[in-house]
Amino acid sequence: MALILIVDDDTAFRMTLAETLDDLGYQVRQAGSCEAGLASLGDGAIDLALVDLRLPGDDGLAFLRTAATTAPGLPCIVLTAYASGSNTIDAMRLGAFDHLTKPVGRDELAQALARALRAHQPAVAEAVDDDTQAGEQMLSNSAPMRAIFKRIGLVADSDNSVLVLGETGTGKELVAQALHANSARAAGPFVAVNCAAIPAELLESELFGHVKGAFSGAASDRLGRFREADGGTLFLDEIGDMALPTQAKILRVLQEREVTPVGGRQAVAVDLRVVAATHRDLEAEVAAGRFRADLWYRLQVITIKLPPLRARDGDVALLAAHFLRQHAHGRAKRLAPAALAALQGHPWPGNVRELRNTILRAIALSEGDLIDVEHLGLDAAPATEAATAATATAPVTVAATPAGTAEIDWDGPLDRAVELLESCMLRRALAVADGNRSEAARRLGLSRQQLYRKLAQYDIE
Numbered sequence: 001m002a003l004i005l006i007v008d009d010d011t012a013f014r015m016t017l018a019e020t021l022d023d024l025g026y027q028v029r030q031a032g033s034c035e036a037g038l039a040s041l042g043d044g045a046i047d048l049a050l051v052d053l054r055l056p057g058d059d060g061l062a063f064l065r066t067a068a069t070t071a072p073g074l075p076c077i078v079l080t081a082y083a084s085g086s087n088t089i090d091a092m093r094l095g096a097f098d099h100l101t102k103p104v105g106r107d108e109l110a111q112a113l114a115r116a117l118r119a120h121q122p123a124v125a126e127a128v129d130d131d132t133q134a135g136e137q138m139l140s141n142s143a144p145m146r147a148i149f150k151r152i153g154l155v156a157d158s159d160n161s162v163l164v165l166g167e168t169g170t171g172k173e174l175v176a177q178a179l180h181a182n183s184a185r186a187a188g189p190f191v192a193v194n195c196a197a198i199p200a201e202l203l204e205s206e207l208f209g210h211v212k213g214a215f216s217g218a219a220s221d222r223l224g225r226f227r228e229a230d231g232g233t234l235f236l237d238e239i240g241d242m243a244l245p246t247q248a249k250i251l252r253v254l255q256e257r258e259v260t261p262v263g264g265r266q267a268v269a270v271d272l273r274v275v276a277a278t279h280r281d282l283e284a285e286v287a288a289g290r291f292r293a294d295l296w297y298r299l300q301v302i303t304i305k306l307p308p309l310r311a312r313d314g315d316v317a318l319l320a321a322h323f324l325r326q327h328a329h330g331r332a333k334r335l336a337p338a339a340l341a342a343l344q345g346h347p348w349p350g351n352v353r354e355l356r357n358t359i360l361r362a363i364a365l366s367e368g369d370l371i372d373v374e375h376l377g378l379d380a381a382p383a384t385e386a387a388t389a390a391t392a393t394a395p396v397t398v399a400a401t402p403a404g405t406a407e408i409d410w411d412g413p414l415d416r417a418v419e420l421l422e423s424c425m426l427r428r429a430l431a432v433a434d435g436n437r438s439e440a441a442r443r444l445g446l447s448r449q450q451l452y453r454k455l456a457q458y459d460i461e
Contacts, residue, residue: 034062155302162275
């Protein structure tokens with residue numbers, strides 16, 4: 001019977017979790033701090049640790065760092081109510097096996113424990129999270145993106161080539177930057193090249209450099225992007241648009257780790273990692289003879305496929321709020337309920353880039369602090385148009401309290417309608433989350449502090 005250590009300062013949660021583990025057939029040892037947890041490790045016999053991210057004194061990451069040396073190979077699963085891209089990546093870099101977001105379901109917990117014990121390898125940890133996630137470049141609360149963050153953390157320290165796939169605007173360069181920033185090459189240069197933006201006849205000189213006099217206009221030597229990225233990471237964006245002759249030379253650089261400048265005779269060694277990206281289906285491109293199969297095999301040592309924004313449940317509201325904070329220049333810009341509904345109903349063919357540009361446009365076009373549908377400039381889908389027409393002529397009934405309903409007066413004050421809708425959404429999110437405020441905040445795309453302020457504003461217990 002496996003012995004599991006729970007390290008969590010929330011006594012009620014720790015006791016509940018211990019009861020669940022006991023029901024699942026595990027032995028349990030408990031600790032209320034990082035220091036107490038490490039002391040328990042010193043007693044030996046621990047098979048797996050469940051560690052809260054936020055602890056008094058040293059946090060869950062400190063536990064993982066120390067456990068890696070004092071109990072190497074111990075699977076650790078970090079529990080957190082504050083999930084973000086950076087803390088997931090940091091966790092995986094520390095060798096964490098997986099992470100669970102509070103509240104933890106019994107089935108999810110059982111499956112994670114079984115996987116971790118079976119694999120018997122280090123597990124999850126999460127870095128301390130800023131509740132607003134304001135410093136994050138990659139924001140998401142969706143399961144598909146959480147899987148991406150884990151994968152980045154797992155492979156960041158590897159020098160293997162990475163192929164990033166995804167539609168236009170999904171954030172492929174952000175993935176490349178995250179891989180670089182979390183690697184041993186972080187102190188080196190990060191060099192990005194958009195292969196589709198450079199004419200084919202100039203791309204070789206751009207990538208490999210040239211010697212003086214190599215061609216008309218080559219007035220001096222040029223290093224080229226491969227040599228500029230020496231010691232760091234080279235990001236080749238839209239590599240699927242690259243001409244076949246250039247592809248052959250890229251393949252040779254990846255194989256030999258040396259570059260020969262255009263017009264030069266002497267190869268120069270380079271030490272770098274290559275991350276490539278494309279929105280194209282490279283397998284289809286290979287079949288059509290437009291992309292070299294050997295280069296495709298070389299690039300896809302590690303593949304990361306980004307989901308489109310429409311497949312990232314809840315992220316439209318989260319990202320819209322982030323872009324408002326980031327670009328409103330201190331003004332208290334906010335989305336009207338109808339505007340948020342329009343954003344959530346839009347298919348986003350341009351993905352996160354399109355959403356960002358939409359918010360920037362709305363900030364510029366809205367005179368007051370409230371951003372409405374007309375400020376977004378979206379092409380309304382028929383369903384959206386029909387819904388807009390219906391709300392113009394008919395009252396809408398929303399649940400105001402668990403015991404009753406309230407009707408929005410569409411001819412009344414806007415502030416009152418917004419307050420009523422917000423209050424109803426807050427109550428509904430709390431009800432769906434069984435009163436768990438962290439889960440309710442996640443569903444609403446709010447930080448926990450923002451949720452608390454809203455609950456106080458509407459006097460919701």
